[in-house]
Amino acid sequence: MIIKRLTLLTALLLLASLGACAGSTGGLDGSAWELIELDGTPTIAGTTLTIAFAEASAGGAAGCNTYGASYRLKDDAITFSEIASTLMACMEPGVMEQESAFLAFLQDARSFAVKDGFLYIYNEAGSALMFKPQ
Numbered sequence: 001m002i003i004k005r006l007t008l009l010t011a012l013l014l015l016a017s018l019g020a021c022a023g024s025t026g027g028l029d030g031s032a033w034e035l036i037e038l039d040g041t042p043t044i045a046g047t048t049l050t051i052a053f054a055e056a057s058a059g060g061a062a063g064c065n066t067y068g069a070s071y072r073l074k075d076d077a078i079t080f081s082e083i084a085s086t087l088m089a090c091m092e093p094g095v096m097e098q099e100s101a102f103l104a105f106l107q108d109a110r111s112f113a114v115k116d117g118f119l120y121i122y123n124e125a126g127s128a129l130m131f132k133p134q
Contacts, residue, residue: 032051069081077112
């Protein structure tokens with residue numbers, strides 16, 4: 001319980017500090033989303049991957065660890081930088097691999113769209129993260 005609280009506190013402090021790294025942000029501010037597909041593959045049952053946007057920072061749960069990042073929008077372009085996460089290990093099969101793929105995808109994000117109530121974040125190859133509202 002104490003470790004979970006410290007992890008949450010660390011993530012919140014990280015998000016607050018990243019907020020000082022101002023960039024151009026827009027329509028995503030104040031929104032929160034839960035990942036349902038990573039490049040067409042549903043998330044592993046029992047894991048929760050989220051992203052919440054606040055000013056120039058984004059962060060949430062990566063399936064095992066929490067993470068934070070700076071982000072910048074310009075038209076339909078989105079970039080994430082300074083991605084950092086806590087360093088706990090999860091032993092369930094595939095969870096750490098899913099988390100690594102998710103965070104790497106954010107690092108390579110190039111554009112986004114909100115369609116039919118879902119958020120899509122695309123990389124340069126056109127693969128997508130698909131989120132539902134949280």
